[in-house]
Amino acid sequence: MSCVIARGVRATLGGRPALNGIDIEIDEGRVVGVMGLNGAGKSTLLQALVGLVRVEGELRVLGRDPWRDRAALMRQVSFVADVAVIPRWLRVSNAVEYFDGVHPAFDRERTSDLLARSGIGLGDRVGTLSKGMIAQLQLALALGVDSRLLVLDEPTLGLDALYRKRFFDTLLAGFAQGGQSVVIATHEIDEIQHVLTDVVFVAGGRVVFQCTSDELEERFVEIHVHPEHIDIARAMGPLHERPTIGGKILMFDRGERDRLRLLGDLRRPSVATLFTAIVDNDASDSW
Amino acid sequence: MVNAMLWSLRRELWEHRWTWLVPAAVGCGAVAIDTAVTGLNVAGLAGATHAASAAVVGQLSTLLDITIRIVLITGTIVAFVYCAEALNGERRDRSILFWNSLPVGDGTAVAAKACVPLCVVPVITFVVIVLAQLATRIAVAGHGVALRVPLATPSAAAAEVFAAALWTSPVYAWILLVSARARRAVLLLAFLPLIVIAMIERLIFGETSVAHALFDRGLGRYWTPGLPLVSNMTSWPALNLLRSPALWTGVILASVTLLAVAQQRRHIAAQIP
Numbered sequence: 001m002s003c004v005i006a007r008g009v010r011a012t013l014g015g016r017p018a019l020n021g022i023d024i025e026i027d028e029g030r031v032v033g034v035m036g037l038n039g040a041g042k043s044t045l046l047q048a049l050v051g052l053v054r055v056e057g058e059l060r061v062l063g064r065d066p067w068r069d070r071a072a073l074m075r076q077v078s079f080v081a082d083v084a085v086i087p088r089w090l091r092v093s094n095a096v097e098y099f100d101g102v103h104p105a106f107d108r109e110r111t112s113d114l115l116a117r118s119g120i121g122l123g124d125r126v127g128t129l130s131k132g133m134i135a136q137l138q139l140a141l142a143l144g145v146d147s148r149l150l151v152l153d154e155p156t157l158g159l160d161a162l163y164r165k166r167f168f169d170t171l172l173a174g175f176a177q178g179g180q181s182v183v184i185a186t187h188e189i190d191e192i193q194h195v196l197t198d199v200v201f202v203a204g205g206r207v208v209f210q211c212t213s214d215e216l217e218e219r220f221v222e223i224h225v226h227p228e229h230i231d232i233a234r235a236m237g238p239l240h241e242r243p244t245i246g247g248k249i250l251m252f253d254r255g256e257r258d259r260l261r262l263l264g265d266l267r268r269p270s271v272a273t274l275f276t277a278i279v280d281n282d283a284s285d286s287w
Numbered sequence: 288m289v290n291a292m293l294w295s296l297r298r299e300l301w302e303h304r305w306t307w308l309v310p311a312a313v314g315c316g317a318v319a320i321d322t323a324v325t326g327l328n329v330a331g332l333a334g335a336t337h338a339a340s341a342a343v344v345g346q347l348s349t350l351l352d353i354t355i356r357i358v359l360i361t362g363t364i365v366a367f368v369y370c371a372e373a374l375n376g377e378r379r380d381r382s383i384l385f386w387n388s389l390p391v392g393d394g395t396a397v398a399a400k401a402c403v404p405l406c407v408v409p410v411i412t413f414v415v416i417v418l419a420q421l422a423t424r425i426a427v428a429g430h431g432v433a434l435r436v437p438l439a440t441p442s443a444a445a446a447e448v449f450a451a452a453l454w455t456s457p458v459y460a461w462i463l464l465v466s467a468r469a470r471r472a473v474l475l476l477a478f479l480p481l482i483v484i485a486m487i488e489r490l491i492f493g494e495t496s497v498a499h500a501l502f503d504r505g506l507g508r509y510w511t512p513g514l515p516l517v518s519n520m521t522s523w524p525a526l527n528l529l530r531s532p533a534l535w536t537g538v539i540l541a542s543v544t545l546l547a548v549a550q551q552r553r554h555i556a557a558q559i560p
Contacts, residue, residue, distance in 0.1 A: 052556035071392035079388035087382040094301050101294035102389050
């Protein structure tokens with residue numbers, strides 16, 4: 001069953017088009033990574049999923065119209081934005097009380113447990129916490145909700161590598177317990193690549209590429225080609241090439257692996273590398 | 288929905304503690320000064336002539352009246368400032384994205400915000416007024432002095448503060464609407480058009496009805512230059528107000544404006560970069 005269905009979704013923000021006809025369908029239980037350059041429309045898409053942005057076209061999340069039924073929808077959806085959105089004056093205890101008060105599916109003990117593991121005290125004020133701890137607080141609140149869909153919009157923006165790892169470890173541990181669907185937009189997609197079931201690339205307000213992780217592994221391959229073999233490799237129709245020390249790295253979509261192996265070692269490209277290749281090529285709807 | 292609204296109101300009070308701290312602090316300060324002055328003066332009344340006593344009692348009654356008006360005016364100003372901050376603050380610090388990640392509708396959130404000037408501030412004001420009267424009565428006890436006490440009973444005080452809140456509700460709702468739309472200088476943007484309209488009316492038609500209406504719906508109810516203070520506040524001034532169609536027309540206007548505020552709040556998140 002699909003938890004998100006978007007067909008021809010368009011949105012305009014400040015008089016400028018932010019989404020230009022998004023088509024996407026996400027089945028329940030999937031973990032979807034959304035990647036895009038700044039201003040590509042990722043945040044607008046995710047905010048539209050939780051009813052914060054009005055869109056044209058068809059958009060259903062868990063069978064509801066997010067804009068019209070936001071309050072009802074948010075009983076089943078958790079949303080985490082970047083660390084800057086949680087008010088600095090708020091005490092952790094206030095946040096937990098408030099979630100407990102307004103959210104029928106909130107498990108206070110679970111959140112308290114996650115907070116204790118993160119070293120965050122209930123008496124702490126958000127303004128006194130580090131960015132990393134604020135991110136952990138937001139995640140602890142979101143994971144405390146027994147939701148069917150978790151939407152994360154750049155949740156680790158501005159965090160250092162250690163805190164990002166802690167954040168994603170907590171997220172994955174929470175996800176393993178709950179079995180929800182997850183949609184996550186992040187620039188650090190490589191750090192969670194191993195748990196993604198799907199990747200979606202957004203550019204210019206459109207989905208320019210989407211596939212499952214399995215498909216990604218089957219279709220794409222990278223090879224480091226020495227200069228003397230570059231013409232042979234180019235003749236095989238690479239998707240993208242980039243310079244590196246002592247040659248070039250070429251990426252192929254559905255390349256002939258047996259022939260390519262003769263030119264060098266094959267490897268699976270990272271999601272970020274694939275993203276760069278596709279955006280560089282200004283990929284069209286044919287993807 | 289009621290539960291969500293009560294929690295939303297609670298979070299407004301967490302965020303804007305000053306909405307109850309400032310009226311309580313200013314009110315208690317004014318009451319303390321009034322009580323001290325009253326206590327010192329009534330102590331010196333023993334052996335004074337009747338005329339001198341009557342003069343002092345008149346002055347002390349006026350002082351109590353001014354104290355209560357200070358409490359009421361402070362409440363109104365605090366409510367204005369709160370309304371200006373209520374939605375604009377959510378936009379400024381982007382916290383609306385956090386609050387809207389919860390199953391609380393915009394209508395509920397706006398209703399909770401409207402409850403601050405319409406319920407919370409009046410309750411604080413009422414408590415301070417009753418405290419002022421109680422302190423004054425204790426200060427004059429045993430001296431055979433009867434002050435003319437404005438809003439003399441708790442019911443009269445309660446009627447006054449809540450009727451006044453309803454009377455001012457269109458202005459509160461208007462400021463909330465501007466707070467939802469404006470990016471900065473909310474109070475200036477809320478009052479400037481009204482002031483310009485009042486000036487145009489004065490310059491072109493030689494009338495001041497807009498200016499008077501604006502002043503009357505704001506602080507004018509407690510600040511009437513030229514009128515004796517105690518006389519119009521001693522009994523039940525709110526009764527006339529509650530009977531007036533103007534008050535209920537204003538309440539309807541405020542309700543419609545609050546619906547517009549809820550609609551406007553829906554669009555704030557989309558305008559945040």
